Amino acid sequence: MTLDTRIFVLDKVDPHEVFRFCRDLLGAKDSHTFTDKQDSTYAGGEWAVRPDNPWTVSNDPGQGLPAWLMLYYRPDAPLRTPEQAAEHDEDCNLPDNDTYVAEWGTCDGTHHRRACWLTVSFDTAYGYSDERGYGCGDLHAEYVSRLGQWLDEGGVRWEWENEFTGEVHTGYSRLVELASGGFEASAWFRTTVLPAIAAEMGGAS
Structure with a gap:
């Protein structure tokens, strides 16, 4: 099993x-x-490549890196527009699928894929640990x-998704929910992330 943490970049980059x-x-x-291919x-x-398919640039797996890096994009266009994100797909519970609707309710769009310019994915085995005491959640929080x-x-605006909860967040304050302790104990967290969280809290008040 792996932890797949996704960052949604909202503006053109x-x-x-x-x-x-x-x-x-x-x-x-x-x-x-x-590899970088459509x-x-x-x-x-x-299987066929169609003109409207997105592209993926990703590290090849099995190279000993701490995470499998994948980035999903379209050349000179958003990965997914707000209009595309609003559309239902085959994973949605719709009225013509009575079994799932009875159990989960009709899809209201809450869990649709995000509208964004591109998406970054970091994927790491749950059993990951390093010399700093970081687990996979600590690594991804960093x-x-x-x-x-x-x-x-x-x-550039961005959001990130906590796969443990399925929730999408902006900013840094909820990263502690992703980490298991090593990240919060690190000098990087104290000197860099805590000030960013304080700035967020100050801006929100």
């Missing part, structure tokens, strides 16, 4: 610049390979905060 920054977070070197869709009994601050410096 260069996806390859974001990918390079995230590779640096993981400590990736030139020897760590990656996604294929299964339809009519075969990645989210470092990427978030880099985006903040460029005036």
Whole structure:
């Protein structure tokens, strides 16, 4: 089992610049390979690349990095517009699916995929641990905060999703719910994240 933490970048950015920054977070070197290609869709009994399919740039798995990095985007276009995000898909509970509607209710759009310019995914095994005492949640909390601050410096809006709860958050204050303790005990948290949380709280008051 793995923890998949996603960051939704809301404003226009260069996806390859974001990918390079995230590779640096993981400590990736030139020897760590990656792929960048348009996604294929299964339809009519075969896989095919269609003009409207999104793209994925991702590190190849199994290279010893602390997380599998994937970034989903479209060249010079949002990954998903607000109008596209509002549309129901095959995963939605709709009135013509009586079994699921009876159990879960009709889809109200709350759990639709997010409207965003691109999505970054960090995927790490639940059993991850490192010499700092970080587990997978601590590691991802650090990645989210470092990427978030880099985006903040460029005036780019972002959100992140806690896979443990399914909730989407803005800013840093809820990162402690993702971490298991190592992150909160680190110097990085005390000197960088706590001031960012304090700034958020001050802005909200």
